[in-house]
Amino acid sequence: MKPSLLVIVRHAESARNHAKKGSVYFADDAARRVVRGTPDHLIALTDDGHKQAEQTGAAVRERFGTFDAVYHSGYTRTIQTAEGILAAYTAEERARMPVRTDLYIRERDAGYTYDMTTAEAEQAFPWLNEYWRTFGGFFARPPGGESLADVVTRVNTFLEAVERAHAGEKVLVVTHGGTIRCLRFALDRWDYERALGWPDGQEPANCGVTTYRPDSGDALALVDYNQVYWTVGSADDGS
Numbered sequence: 001m002k003p004s005l006l007v008i009v010r011h012a013e014s015a016r017n018h019a020k021k022g023s024v025y026f027a028d029d030a031a032r033r034v035v036r037g038t039p040d041h042l043i044a045l046t047d048d049g050h051k052q053a054e055q056t057g058a059a060v061r062e063r064f065g066t067f068d069a070v071y072h073s074g075y076t077r078t079i080q081t082a083e084g085i086l087a088a089y090t091a092e093e094r095a096r097m098p099v100r101t102d103l104y105i106r107e108r109d110a111g112y113t114y115d116m117t118t119a120e121a122e123q124a125f126p127w128l129n130e131y132w133r134t135f136g137g138f139f140a141r142p143p144g145g146e147s148l149a150d151v152v153t154r155v156n157t158f159l160e161a162v163e164r165a166h167a168g169e170k171v172l173v174v175t176h177g178g179t180i181r182c183l184r185f186a187l188d189r190w191d192y193e194r195a196l197g198w199p200d201g202q203e204p205a206n207c208g209v210t211t212y213r214p215d216s217g218d219a220l221a222l223v224d225y226n227q228v229y230w231t232v233g234s235a236d237d238g239s
Contacts, residue, residue: 001167002220006212007064008173009056010180010204011081012049012230016040017206025118036115040107041075045084049077049206052230053084056207059229060172061088067097068169071162073176074101081207082174097172104158105183107176111145136196138185148182148195155182180204187212187220202226 016035019026026032035043045053066089072078086094113121113128121128125143132140141147162171175183181204185195204210208226215221 002163002214002218003166003171004168004214005064005067005170006162006173006220007060007067007171008175008180008183008210008212009060009081009085010177010206010208011045011075011077011174012052012056012084013046013206014043014049014077015046016043017049018046023118025113025116025121028117028119032115032117040110040114044076045080048232050080050084051232052207053081054087055230055232056209057085057088060085060209064170064172066093066170067172069162069166070097070099070172070174071102071105071158072099072174073106073179074103075106075176078174078176082172085172085174102158102161104154104161105173105175105179108148108151108178109142109145111142113142113145138192138195138197148178148185151179151182152185155179156186159183159186177204180208180210184210184222184225188222 016038019031019035021027021031070082070086072082082099086097086099089097113125116124128143134140138148141150173183181195181198184190198204202225204226205228207230208228210225210227211223212220213223
């Protein structure tokens with residue numbers, strides 16, 4: 001038996017999202033300066049990101065009520081997003097919703113290019129663009145990092161654990177853009193071609209809400225994808 005409801009939320013706008021403005025690498029040193037040297041798990045939300053989380057929380061509470069469990073990746077930006085969402089609930093409601101960290105839903109490891117500008121990445125790894133074109137965005141690994149295919153392995157482990165622990169229950173998951181692509185690969189049974197990249201305009205928005213419920217065969221089926229309930233800040237397709 002599956003959870004009765006699985007709600008997946010991408011974290012709100014982070015300082016790194018704001019600095020990169022949707023690019024793979026930083027445009028230049030000026031764009032990188034604010035977050036340079038900060039490891040991925042310590043990247044925090046922007047002021048707009050906090051507002052996005054709070055506004056999303058109000059909508060999530062109204063639409064879904066309370067949850068039996070809340071999971072986040074343990075990264076600062078997902079912790080803060082979960083806290084912002086849960087701020088919409090009363091203290092009594094929050095006390096009934098255990099919050100847990102699960103490293104299996106952390107963001108993909110970006111590897112050695114994590115803090116690089118476009119020019120630096122091209123100089124250090126001149127073969128990288130051709131390699132990426134050859135293998136595509138699902139199988140290619142950033143130097144020193146993970147492919148999305150690698151992430152699917154741990155996402156499947158997470159989903160199996162959630163199904164065992166929360167049969168018939170309502171579960172909220174706060175995670176990352178790349179991880180959401182892997183969750184959709186697993187839950188929606190995508191083939192490799194479909195997983196290569198998001199179609200234009202389909203990248204998960206900051207605080208985009210995706211919902212699954214069991215179908216008649218007790219498989220989790222997509223109800224809706226990437227619903228946005230906030231009115232501040234700007235959506236971004238980064239991590």
